[in-house]
Amino acid sequence: MELQAMYIQILALVLFTIGLVVAIARRNIFFVLMGVELALNAVNLSMVGFAKTLPAELSAAGQIVPLFTIAVAAAEACVGLALVILIFRNRESVDSDSFTNMKG
Amino acid sequence: MTNLPLWFIPLFPLIGTILLGIIAVASSGSKKGPSEGLVGALAVLFPALAFASVVVLSLNMPEEGIRSVLCNWIDLSFLNVNFGFLFDNLSRIMLLFVTGIGSLIALYSIGYMHGDRGFARFFSYINLFLFSMIVLVLSDNLMLTFFGWEGVGLCSYLLIGFWNHDKDNCKAANKAFIVNRVGDIGFLMGMLILIFLGLNVAQSNSILQYDSLLSFLKAAIAGGQIAIIMPALTAAGICFFVGCTGKSAQIPLLTWLPDAMAGPTPVSALIHAATMVTSGVYLLARLSTMFAALPVVLDIITIVGALTAFWAAVSGLFQNDIKKVLAYSTISQLGYMFMAAGVAAFDASIFHVFTHAFFKAALFLGAGAVIHALAGEQDMRKMGGLAKKVPVTAGVMLLAFAAIIGIPGFAGFWSKDLILEKLYMSGPMGPAFYAVGLLTAVITAVYMTRLIIMTFFGEYRGSKESEAHIHEAPACMLIPMVILAAGAVGTGYLWAESLGLNTFEHALAPVVGEAQNAVAHSAAHVNPMMFAALGTLAALVGIVIAYFAFKKVPTATKSTRPEGGKATWTFLFDIIHGWFIGLTNVIAWIVDNCVDKLVQFAQWLVANITLILGDGAASFQVRKVRLQLALSIAGVAALVLVVLLTGGLI
Secondary structure (H helix, E strand, O other): OOOOHHHHHHHHHHHHHHHHHHHHHOOEHHHHHHHHHHHHHHHHHHHHHHHHOOOOOOOHHHHHHHHHHHHHHHHHHHHHHHHHHHHHHHHOOOEHHHOOOOOO | OOOOOOOHHHHHHHHHHHHHHHHHHHOOOOOOOOOHHHHHHHHHHHHHHHHHHHHHHHHOOOOOOEEEEEEEEEEOOOOEEEEEEEEOHHHHHHHHHHHHHHHHHHHHHHHHOOOOOOHHHHHHHHHHHHHHHHHHHHEOEHHHHHHHHHHHHHHHHHHHOOOOOOHHHHHHHHHHHHHHHHHHHHHHHHHHHHHHHHHHHHOOOOOOEHHHHHHHHHHHHHOOOHHHHHHHHHHHHHHHHHHHHHHOOOOOOOOHHHHHHHOOHHHHHHHHHHOHHHHHHHHHHHOHHHHHOOHHHHHHHHHHHHHHHHHHHHHHHOOOEHHHHHHHHHHHHHHHHHHHHHOOOHHHHHHHHHHHHHHHHHHHHHHHHHHHHOOOOOEHHHOOOOOOOOHHHHHHHHHHHHHHHOOOOOHHHHHHHHHHHHHHOOOOOHHHHHHHHHHHHHHHHHHHHHHHHHHHOOOOOOOHHHHHHOOOOOHHHHHHHHHHHHHHHHHHHHHOHHHOOOHHHHHHHHHHHHHHHHOOOOOOOOOHHHHHHHHHHHHHHHHHHHHHHOOOOOOOOOOOOOOOHHHHHHOHHHHHHHHHHHHHHHHHHHHHHHHHHHHHHHHHHHHHHHHHHHHHHHOOOOOOHHHHHHHHHHHHHHHHHHHHHOOOOO
């Protein structure tokens, strides 16, 4: 039995929701970042899932865009982690709620 | 030399103002003050240069006058005003005596203000005043005239309150300023109505210019539209007349002039006799074509003038302060000028302005010399017998006195009799106005004789030690007085009808002649000798009454204010003004405590609603990353929901 496209989308939605809830509900800034990553990957999965429903010659774009997204997300994660480490050095805390202004 | 530009005339006093102002400011720190010689020379030089420019321009003036436009001032679709000057026979006559007498009074002031701490400041103000007055007279449109009009108002404020360490002087200055402001609202309203007429009827945006106004009125009369615009034009005329009552101290806006005597005496001579107060009469003559077309307004002017002349003459009888007598006398004489303008005898009115400027300035300067001699004493009950001690001053005063009461041959005789004659021939009400005028002439003679007797004849009634100090004024004060006294004698011969001299009438005919002919007069011709005889009789009767009535001078009290019923009469209009001020205060209280509170409540309500809404909106803008994220997700979800539910229509 071939994999139904709908199931892939449902999985992506579940993953996205988990990611979002983690990002909103956790106070530890590392978990927030991980939640964001999860949500991004859910979107990638959704894209690939949609691409599979198209004929092979048209689906290439749907396969390539997630590759770009992954590359960009990796770069963003680097910058984000660097920022978090800097903040931690200054404040000795990873509680995102305690960072309420842009001043150092 | 006709190519002398017109703006030279106002330029000189303006330079004088700036220079003297700089000197005044620069020397304010030094203990000694500026050199009086330098300041005095500058102060007389610039008005004299202006006078010289006027003379040069006068000599070669073409019949229709000189017009020149400096630049554009206001250029709107409905209003176009230029900085333009108009030098015709009317402004020529006014300018000649404004700058001429102005220069003489500046010369006199050098002596009078000697040793005053604000010497340079005083002459700076005098020059600024002359600048404003020249602009007022020389302008070719109502807007620029209003500029000068406000300028002389400002300068009278500065000069009346010149000795501002005394609170009473400041109050008098405020009063003059505020009462004038009430009149100025009339002037402004009049201009607004004219602009409205220009916009809707004449399709002209330069109606405030005298020439355009004239052609507009001519076209309206020729085209038969005058009846349609009559109500608006009458309203404009009344508004302008309200402006004139303020500046020229007519009923009901006359209370400021007697108080204005608080200023230095040269100021009284310059502003309150010769120049500023006559600007109302000047405006009437300038707008003569308009007023000649408005019979209702003319009647109002005559009645107001007659009431003012009579009321002020009686008030003059009760005064003990030598300058106050002259102040009420000025109001009374201005009443004569308005009466003449009211019967459309604008030339006679301006002629009286002209002669009055000389003899009243001479009287004021004479009074100033008396006050100077007595070291500041103004109460006539403490004077007496000064004729022997200050003979030149007494001589000048006597000549001017003869002129003001109308002794044959003196200037006032010619101009006043001319007005009385025109009053008598003005129509059915003429004899009544004539009677008021003649009665006023008798009263004038009475109070002026009283002044002369109390000041110059009898025994000296002041203290013994002050008697030793009495001295004649210095030469720089006497020279202007003598020149003005000569004017008080001679200027009448410019228009001595019965001698066949009428230079003045010819000169003014191009400006006001047409307007005067437009108003119908009764054809009754009366022997002019009859008027002359009656006028002379009035003066003589007045002298005789005064001689017998004021033989015994009352003893001096502390205040020079009249008392009892006399005070009620003198301060009648102050009392009426008081009612208005009281009424205004009540309204102001109501506005302050009720209307203001309502507005404040509305303000408070709106402010709080805004605050609450703002706080609500701001509470979404918290600085918490996760909450912001959650809110934006919720927002996206809500949007998606809306799009789904409405089928993507919006």
